[in-house]
Amino acid sequence: MRAEGLGGAVGLSHLFLRRTVVPGDGVIDATCGTGRDTLFLARLVGSKGRVWAFDVQDGAMDAATDLLRDAGCLDRVSLVRAGHERIAEHVSGPVRAVAFNLGFLPGGGRGTVTRPETTLAALEQAEALLLPGGVITIAVYTGHPGGAEEGRRVEEWAAGLSPRRFNTWRSSQLNRSESAPYLVLVEKLH
Numbered sequence: 001m002r003a004e005g006l007g008g009a010v011g012l013s014h015l016f017l018r019r020t021v022v023p024g025d026g027v028i029d030a031t032c033g034t035g036r037d038t039l040f041l042a043r044l045v046g047s048k049g050r051v052w053a054f055d056v057q058d059g060a061m062d063a064a065t066d067l068l069r070d071a072g073c074l075d076r077v078s079l080v081r082a083g084h085e086r087i088a089e090h091v092s093g094p095v096r097a098v099a100f101n102l103g104f105l106p107g108g109g110r111g112t113v114t115r116p117e118t119t120l121a122a123l124e125q126a127e128a129l130l131l132p133g134g135v136i137t138i139a140v141y142t143g144h145p146g147g148a149e150e151g152r153r154v155e156e157w158a159a160g161l162s163p164r165r166f167n168t169w170r171s172s173q174l175n176r177s178e179s180a181p182y183l184v185l186v187e188k189l190h
């Protein structure tokens with residue numbers, strides 16, 4: 001029998017999110033896209049929890065709305081049509097997890113892509129909102145123009161976090177191409 005497996009960087013991020021998020025939590029999907037990760041998070045937080053999901057593309061948000069409504073989870077999600085660099089304007093309470101899935105929306109054209117400056121601004125705001133024990137997952141894509149530079153900046157940011165307050169990792173697949181997506185994980189200790 002063929003095992004389902006962990007998958008790539010996003011699958012691995014789900015493993016850590018599943019371990020960390022409990023029903024009733026507040027969490028953020030910083031790159032909602034068509035809503036697959038948002039739905040995953042909405043199921044983890046349950047009917048008493050809340051997901052704030054950010055994206056800058058109307059089409060993606062419309063698709064996410066349909067997906068969440070069909071799954072019966074729309075009521076626990078705040079879909080924010082704004083860049084994640086504005087997280088602090090929209091989310092006031094502490095959150096258990098923040099998920100980033102960087103790059104462009106597959107099938108949605110490469111015109112709208114995450115960028116280092118806004119990604120870094122969002123990461124800093126996400127860290128400030130994160131509860132002790134909470135995690136930030138960042139799936140990084142380097143196969144498009146600007147992706148490698150964005151990855152480098154994300155790693156530099158994570159590497160600069162105090163080891164007394166954070167654990168940070170980079171996890172890449174050894175039997176995939178150099179440009180395969182990889183995961184940066186940040187765990188806040190206190």
Ligand SMILES: C[S@@+](CC[C@H](N)C(=O)[O-])C[C@H]1O[C@@H](n2cnc3c(N)ncnc32)[C@H](O)[C@@H]1O
Pocket residue numbers: 030031032033034035036037038054055056057060082083084085101102103104105106112113114115118
């Ligand atoms: C790889 S896709 C995300 C896929 C999504 N998690 C899913 O499950 O379908 C990256 C997304 O980031 C969005 N994006 C680009 N810049 C952004 C920004 N500044 N703030 C929030 N989202 C942004 C794009 O519109 C795109 O939908």
